[in-house]
Amino acid sequence: MKPGRFTYHDPTTIDELTGLLASLEDVKFLAGGQSLMPMLNMRFTQPDHLVDLNGIDGLAGIALNGAALEIGAMTRQATLMKSGEIAEHLPVMQAALHWVGHFQTRYRGTIGGSLCHLDPSAELPLIALLCDAELTVVGPEGERSVAMGDWPLAYMMPNLSEQEILKLISITPWGGHHGFAFEEISRRRGDFAIVGVGCQLAVENGSITKAAIAIGGADQVPYRLSEAEAALIGQPASEETFAAAGEVARQKDAMSDAYITAAYRQRLANVLTKRTLAAAAQRATGE
């Protein structure tokens, strides 16, 4: 028995949850548990209360609402990988999901858990950022929505109060024909990414009409390469264009730690930006 003592709560409705939150202090939320359970087992965290979100009705599921894909926060990563809706409307998410942990952890791990844990190298926050996701959070004060761009406040700190949970992730996929790609480098399959890059690209008559690039693992929080995105518009979908974008990625600040230097992360950001843009362009032009 490794976690410290806590009181376990398993509400079955959002109302029950918000009622509970108004009265509890020092709470951790248990979603898929693939990050929190290790922290509990190692006693890195020892909350007084553990609130299990797995039994709450209506927090999981994938639905198309008009043009928007609405994904419940407790939707499992394995479910997203197998979803026909995601395959059709948001293939870039499935490309990234192959890199999320291992198939055994994806059966439990959830999209909402990943977004709230907000590990800098995690794939799903990167994809949410790439796709301009709108997040709905709920707490005792009711619901509010947060643009994914405003979600990461700092290193592993989402825009969420202690009494709120993430409820829904809404993504409006790009209309029209476009290409996408996701790539990352990690030391071993399933390990945390050192750097991961996702992009989407629309190309008409050989020149770029729309571009989005998101980079994770390089810095404290995932970010969009907005400068390069703007510069890509109107450019030919060529190696030189992509090299220029890669150069922008290389010049961004990066973290260093005991294993990986900032310079190496910058190098990877550069190389992966070039590679994913080229792969996305190829998909966009159907070559």
Add this chain to the structure above:
Amino acid sequence: MSEQLKDTRDITVTVNGKSYQEAVETRLHLADFLRLQLKLTGTHLGCEHGVCGACTILVDGEAVRSCLMLAVQANGREVTTIEGLADGEELSPIQEAFSEHHALQCGFCTSGMIMSLTAFIEENPGADEAAIREAISGNICRCTGYQSIVAAGVAVAAKQAGGS
């Protein structure tokens, strides 16, 4: 600490076809529940933080790391552990293949490897070598060098695909 501070729940869980009603402390993880409370020690614990895969079991047919689930979360679920694969003396196809291909040495990783491959091949019959390698990428073995484990997995996947 005194007994009344313990947060416990009664759970009903089916393990390898047998139903158990047990009182569990809510902080007990599923692997420790299986090993310490049910005395099913075939499920191993290598790291207890989700890295080694030794604790892999099936919950409602899905391969999961039992060190990353609480016992209380298995309430009402169906669990399969390594003890539940063989039919009497008759080994499951993956167990048989592990024996044939010498896919274990010390055996510490073996239950996790077998549970992972059981679930993966069930879902992906005909999986090729690359897929098998990816499937066990979350299971660490300090002995075999993996080749024999991959060979066992590939052999079963090929047989399964041929048979369906």
